[in-house]
Amino acid sequence: MKLSKVDLSFQSCTSSYDEADVVIYSVPMDATTSFRPGTRFAGNAIRVDSFGVEWYSPYRDADLKDFKTVDTGDLDLPIGAVEDALDIVYEATKTVIKDGKKPMVIGGEHLITYPVLKALHEKYNDLHVIHLDAHTDLREEFFGRELSHATFMRQAHKFLGDHKIFQFGIRSGDKHEFEWAKKHIHQQKFDFEGLDKIVEQIKDKPVYITIDLDVLDPAVFPGTGTPEPGGMQYKDLLWAFDQFEKLNHIVGADIVELSPYLDPSGASNAVAAKSLRELILILHKNKNK
Amino acid sequence: MKLSKVDLSFQSCTSSYDEADVVIYSVPMDATTSFRPGTRFAGNAIRVDSFGVEWYSPYRDADLKDFKTVDTGDLDLPIGAVEDALDIVYEATKTVIKDGKKPMVIGGEHLITYPVLKALHEKYNDLHVIHLDAHTDLREEFFGRELSHATFMRQAHKFLGDHKIFQFGIRSGDKHEFEWAKKHIHQQKFDFEGLDKIVEQIKDKPVYITIDLDVLDPAVFPGTGTPEPGGMQYKDLLWAFDQFEKLNHIVGADIVELSPYLDPSGASNAVAAKSLRELILILHKNKNK
Amino acid sequence: MKLSKVDLSFQSCTSSYDEADVVIYSVPMDATTSFRPGTRFAGNAIRVDSFGVEWYSPYRDADLKDFKTVDTGDLDLPIGAVEDALDIVYEATKTVIKDGKKPMVIGGEHLITYPVLKALHEKYNDLHVIHLDAHTDLREEFFGRELSHATFMRQAHKFLGDHKIFQFGIRSGDKHEFEWAKKHIHQQKFDFEGLDKIVEQIKDKPVYITIDLDVLDPAVFPGTGTPEPGGMQYKDLLWAFDQFEKLNHIVGADIVELSPYLDPSGASNAVAAKSLRELILILHKNKNK
Amino acid sequence: MKLSKVDLSFQSCTSSYDEADVVIYSVPMDATTSFRPGTRFAGNAIRVDSFGVEWYSPYRDADLKDFKTVDTGDLDLPIGAVEDALDIVYEATKTVIKDGKKPMVIGGEHLITYPVLKALHEKYNDLHVIHLDAHTDLREEFFGRELSHATFMRQAHKFLGDHKIFQFGIRSGDKHEFEWAKKHIHQQKFDFEGLDKIVEQIKDKPVYITIDLDVLDPAVFPGTGTPEPGGMQYKDLLWAFDQFEKLNHIVGADIVELSPYLDPSGASNAVAAKSLRELILILHKNKNK
Amino acid sequence: MKLSKVDLSFQSCTSSYDEADVVIYSVPMDATTSFRPGTRFAGNAIRVDSFGVEWYSPYRDADLKDFKTVDTGDLDLPIGAVEDALDIVYEATKTVIKDGKKPMVIGGEHLITYPVLKALHEKYNDLHVIHLDAHTDLREEFFGRELSHATFMRQAHKFLGDHKIFQFGIRSGDKHEFEWAKKHIHQQKFDFEGLDKIVEQIKDKPVYITIDLDVLDPAVFPGTGTPEPGGMQYKDLLWAFDQFEKLNHIVGADIVELSPYLDPSGASNAVAAKSLRELILILHKNKNK
Amino acid sequence: MKLSKVDLSFQSCTSSYDEADVVIYSVPMDATTSFRPGTRFAGNAIRVDSFGVEWYSPYRDADLKDFKTVDTGDLDLPIGAVEDALDIVYEATKTVIKDGKKPMVIGGEHLITYPVLKALHEKYNDLHVIHLDAHTDLREEFFGRELSHATFMRQAHKFLGDHKIFQFGIRSGDKHEFEWAKKHIHQQKFDFEGLDKIVEQIKDKPVYITIDLDVLDPAVFPGTGTPEPGGMQYKDLLWAFDQFEKLNHIVGADIVELSPYLDPSGASNAVAAKSLRELILILHKNKNK
Secondary structure (H helix, E strand, O other): OOOOOOOOOOOOOEOOOOOOOEEEEEOOOOOOOOOOOOHHHHHHHHHHHHHHOOOEEOOOOEEHHHOOEEEEEEOOOOOOOHHHHHHHHHHHHHHHHHOOOEEEEEOOOHHHHHHHHHHHHHHOOOOEEEEEOOEOOOOOOEOOEOOOOOOHHHHHHHHHOOOOEEEEEEOEOOHHHHHHHHHHOEEEEOOOOOHHHHHHHOOOOOEEEEEEHHHEOOOOOOOOOOOOOOOEOHHHHHHHHHHHOOOOOEEEEEEEOOOHHHOOOOHHHHHHHHHHHHHHHHHHHHHOO | OOOOOOOOOOOOOEOOOOOOOEEEEEOOOOOOOOOOOOHHHHHHHHHHHHHHOOOEEOOOOEEHHHOOEEEEEEOOOOOOOHHHHHHHHHHHHHHHHHOOOEEEEEOOOHHHHHHHHHHHHHHOOOOEEEEEOOEOOOOOOEOOEOOOOOOHHHHHHHHHOOOOEEEEEEOEOOHHHHHHHHHHOEEEEOOOOOHHHHHHHOOOOOEEEEEEHHHEOOOOOOOOOOOOOOOEOHHHHHHHHHHHOOOOOEEEEEEEOOOHHHOOOOHHHHHHHHHHHHHHHHHHHHHOO | OOOOOOOOOOOOOEOOOOOOOEEEEEOOOOOOOOOOOOHHHHHHHHHHHHHHOOOEEOOOOEEHHHOOEEEEEEOOOOOOOHHHHHHHHHHHHHHHHHOOOEEEEEOOOHHHHHHHHHHHHHHOOOOEEEEEOOEOOOOOOEOOEOOOOOOHHHHHHHHHOOOOEEEEEEOEOOHHHHHHHHHHOEEEEOOOOOHHHHHHHOOOOOEEEEEEHHHEOOOOOOOOOOOOOOOEOHHHHHHHHHHHOOOOOEEEEEEEOOOHHHOOOOHHHHHHHHHHHHHHHHHHHHHOO | OOOOOOOOOOOOOEOOOOOOOEEEEEOOOOOOOOOOOOHHHHHHHHHHHHHHOOOEEOOOOEEHHHOOEEEEEEOOOOOOOHHHHHHHHHHHHHHHHHOOOEEEEEOOOHHHHHHHHHHHHHHOOOOEEEEEOOEOOOOOOEOOEOOOOOOHHHHHHHHHOOOOEEEEEEOEOOHHHHHHHHHHOEEEEOOOOOHHHHHHHOOOOOEEEEEEHHHEOOOOOOOOOOOOOOOEOHHHHHHHHHHHOOOOOEEEEEEEOOOHHHOOOOHHHHHHHHHHHHHHHHHHHHHOO | OOOOOOOOOOOOOEOOOOOOOEEEEEOOOOOOOOOOOOHHHHHHHHHHHHHHOOOEEOOOOEEHHHOOEEEEEEOOOOOOOHHHHHHHHHHHHHHHHHOOOEEEEEOOOHHHHHHHHHHHHHHOOOOEEEEEOOEOOOOOOEOOEOOOOOOHHHHHHHHHOOOOEEEEEEOEOOHHHHHHHHHHOEEEEOOOOOHHHHHHHOOOOOEEEEEEHHHEOOOOOOOOOOOOOOOEOHHHHHHHHHHHOOOOOEEEEEEEOOOHHHOOOOHHHHHHHHHHHHHHHHHHHHHOO | OOOOOOOOOOOOOEOOOOOOOEEEEEOOOOOOOOOOOOHHHHHHHHHHHHHHOOOEEOOOOEEHHHOOEEEEEEOOOOOOOHHHHHHHHHHHHHHHHHOOOEEEEEOOOHHHHHHHHHHHHHHOOOOEEEEEOOEOOOOOOEOOEOOOOOOHHHHHHHHHOOOOEEEEEEOEOOHHHHHHHHHHOEEEEOOOOOHHHHHHHOOOOOEEEEEEHHHEOOOOOOOOOOOOOOOEOHHHHHHHHHHHOOOOOEEEEEEEOOOHHHOOOOHHHHHHHHHHHHHHHHHHHHHOO
């Protein structure tokens, strides 16, 4: 018998960095979380519970083991230093892009999407973002800070520009956010209606997909810091994945805001793990287009 | 810096009693609960977790901070003395009515609605009640008692009279209750179908709204003593709120049967807190009609 | 006052064995569970929490107390000895059949259905099986074993034969299972579509119903070892029960895979207990046809 | 194979009522609980988890299966009617005494000890009570009621008389209770010191033992409504059991205040179940003296 | 009946700010927590659960209602901005000192003690600190930051000076911390031995008491971010409180590191609430010396 | 920035297999667990939560990073096949021994110690075993099986021989086990008394240390399948570690029976992780003797 070092990569994503086309990295950061923290533990919770996830997806008719994916684990972040942590996420993303691979990021709080977008935008000037979320995340500032989970998309808008952000499922925010959205971005309140048309419209653009899992109803995904009732069913998200598969140029994706300790049943981990499998497969299939 | 006494009012409902138009009070009572008790803790659980609720509702396009609401906390009840406790709820409600304000009550078990209805009926002889619930609550008696969570609406019928009670979402009870209901009240089994028509029909009547949150599916609201599968989604409840907004004369409302310890994820608290925000806004907007 | 031995039978199923038409027995076995074990505790968890279930079903307009049902509790199984345990389930089922009663089995893991089917098939050569599940359970082998929760239906196919198994709600498995299914069984992926037609088609055949409760979405039923997002709502299951009531010859039924410790809210226990009530009533009403 | 009705008696206490020397009954009552209710579920939680308890005690060198014990389950109590429920406990105890058996009672809240003492005192005029508890339970009244978990021992004193109550481990109460105790009862604050001497002193008296398990530190027994830090270790309780074994005339015993849902680890259930085994064995061995 | 605003002050600490001698404030900060965050919720959890705490302490023979204490609730802190948050704690403490009252602080993470010490040291140049903790908190820096829960006492040493810090119960840290401690502070590893002598030695000095509740064994206090087995029993802490009562000049105190969501039993809340009661009484009795 | 594969080795045990002196492997097996399963998840739970453990031990004055340890993760076991799984544990242990390294095993249920002992005994004919446990594990058979968690030490005795097994802390078993023990092994009931003398006695023998963490009181270690009240404090275990350090020839060690899901506070994980750190350091220091 041969013994070797423990490998707790996400289910069957056991390629080396060099051979991989898609790179998973998790960002253990919840520093600006205003209500209940804990998303820093999402990456490893998903890894450990991915044991319960099949490699094969009957939705995509595709199998993780037929693709090359590396899981690089949690980024090593300083505690309590928001800007420094964001720099590290930015650097990691730059590295992945430079090496010709696609980033598949696991949050952490939603702020971690900001440096990923910044890095991608430097390569793709015409970057479009599909953003599934319960919350607008469009505040000008939050508790006196420009960079927080509640402001990050407003800040990203500063370099992305008008009409590049496409929000769906939004059901919480303050009045100014909803009004600002009307002028600057595409925002679908409460559900995913029109997502198929938007996908058709931006089919050949470089698109980043960011999924705050709290877009799902807390029934489906209770393991999150700020549950917002009235959300989507998991079958709606599966339908959204079907739409994403039609895009021709996805440049990366993330899933954020799993807070595993908040759901002792483990069902939220299963939701995140299955979603990650689908997104990895979508990134790979997209590459082959 | 100035320090002052702790204020744990429900999210931004920080008016004084005198200036307020709507008065929140919670009733920490679960004395007749037959299965799993714990609803006595609902009021403060909602207060503490209301930190996670936005002041602004995109459903009502209205903001809590634009209205005057006071939160008076838990009523001070004797333990183990059902009748005495109900008297106190009755007296509190009488006070609120007398002072020209609207009661917004948080349970506790559903029996607490009985004294509220009694107090309101003394002012509004033509009182109508919209009752969302999984359970009929129409037993003639329960474990040998006339007043219990399982009987309260049958008892209230004695002063409300026939055809004043409108139940929706009912899916549990004994056979006699379902049969009695056919003759004396409006009862929609399993869902909210027809709620819009009933609202149209009683539009100008004095209406009290009582929401047993277990009308929701346990998926959406597991934090309740007697979960009854096969219930409503939160989007259905949001639709019901839209109907309520069309009423011209709402005289009060309650939400009952949150048992916070039963749902460690906190999602049930979020359901109750968001529902409370919507009901407060509906009460205020109704007043301005 | 008269005191007698404790009786923790499932809600009002307190007949003696001799007088009963339907026999409940639970199988405390989770020996081949690959991910999170704990289904061995399902039987007694359902018994204790059945206190929260009404005897009367408004869906069937029928009452448990109008029928003769015995609850015989957990079978006494050896720990860690899969084959020996399965033999005991087989013997218990043979006894129930021989005595002219209908088996109503509570899992445990899904493998426990295998010996039940084997015993029933010896009496009913034309046995048909309706199988609600998230998982295919059609592997040829699993971790080197022929008999496991992931293989049992493939093994049962060996005596049942082609086109006798009707799967619904399936959304997880490996590619070979899905392909094998196309040739040998009826398999509806993702939902219950067509269940009404199948029921019509096999109306007069001897039918066994096996319900892996993980066919439900983890939102509805988080208390299970391998939660698989994207499943059915409880109302869908109630609709399936309505279909089952149209069958003329149901020979037995089971519900499996409740793992009660995984859902601290108790909602999953309520789902299992209510489903058990419905199935018991369906078995009794079927008998009277 | 022979199938018969489910028997969920406490571990191996499966005698019939007629042949038994010790009678277990549980009292599912928590109606006057002032803080966190839930002790009504203790009886069945102990029954189900007694699977994890050995029949043999190395502390007593005795085995449950060598004695005749019946478990009669939960008494059937009206909900929300304190006096009626207490009457039923009283009647059950009278029956057990009349039939020449020893009562072994499981709470429920501590108030349930009151009717047990009342029934026993009618037979044993010189009844002595050893009372292990964190709380004095000596209030004259509580929330306006004479009979509550916080007053029951003061009320029992009215018929027991001075110097018949021996409290140990007390660490919570109001000032008046501590002062009253100095004159009327034996009260050892904070620990069990002197218990051996008291046992020696009342060795030949009729003695009832009432154990509020919250006398244990919350570390050992977190599953209780009002945890009071600074309590006893389980080894201290085992030492107390050793003392009890020296008594010549124990007339009954109870353990109260387990609230099983509050301790998801199940350790509190194990504490209650093991304590119950020890007390049953002590009652039986005492009888043989 | 008169209704007024909700008051969720800690048990019976309902004075106004002006009349109070002791001022409670809680600091909802866990920004530099390296492992499991959540201490931000401690203040309100203690407030709500203080319902289960008696006003009277048999340990101090004193009653909260005989003293004037105000509870000012959570300080209002910016999220994710460590320095700004610490400034607010500093300002609040300065205000309390200036107004001639004693600060009784509830954490939050242990870093919040730093600004409290800083403010107190400006008034009391000879400030001594008794520090109960599992962890040294003496790192020179931590994840690249000077101010964190793991460094705060080393930083405070810079203004307090040598031999002013008295640590007890320490059982975790890196080697350099233990070595640095030997030269600059008094450090008792593993237990409280010698605390009585230190109290005798610094009896007339201005003393601040900071209690990281993780000094207790995780058995006693599981509700904390970094449980460290091998700690103290609650009776040891009660003994320490007895020693503190002998001090003649206590200038303030804190208890930190309760993370309420981590202990679903609520026992950790009870530990914190009872400890707070004892410390409040010690502060008041000390004032009267 | 350089990205590489995720490494979730136990805290700082990141050597390669070849350079390591101590080899960690975990055995995800709970197949013969009679009460509550779940120990299969212990290995990865300890890995993930080892983030909260310092590298340095003030008890041993030693640091993990000064030694070469490899963590090889979970062994890959067949599900439901007890004998096959035990063979794999045996083979892994043989490999580690052959390669001149010391095995540091993480359970799983206690049965996994059997094949480890068997492999070690083949090299060390005079193998002595120190066994800390709540349970005797000395049954001749259990539920009809020779190999189970309740029998393994009796089976191991068959090759170890008389007077080679030294049990401490035992407090649960059936009468025959306790009597058998008197003749064949050293058994200290209830505590660790005499462990120091035994260590002195077998100082120069080859010794294996097996620690069933349920030897600890459930207060300290609730996260285990069969909690047995009346156990040891963690400080007792630390004292036992001090004794172990005096042994001259430790050939391996294990810690078993952590069931992480049963303790939502994570304190049991911390107990296991800290114990593992101590044992690793003891193994390394022993080697250097």
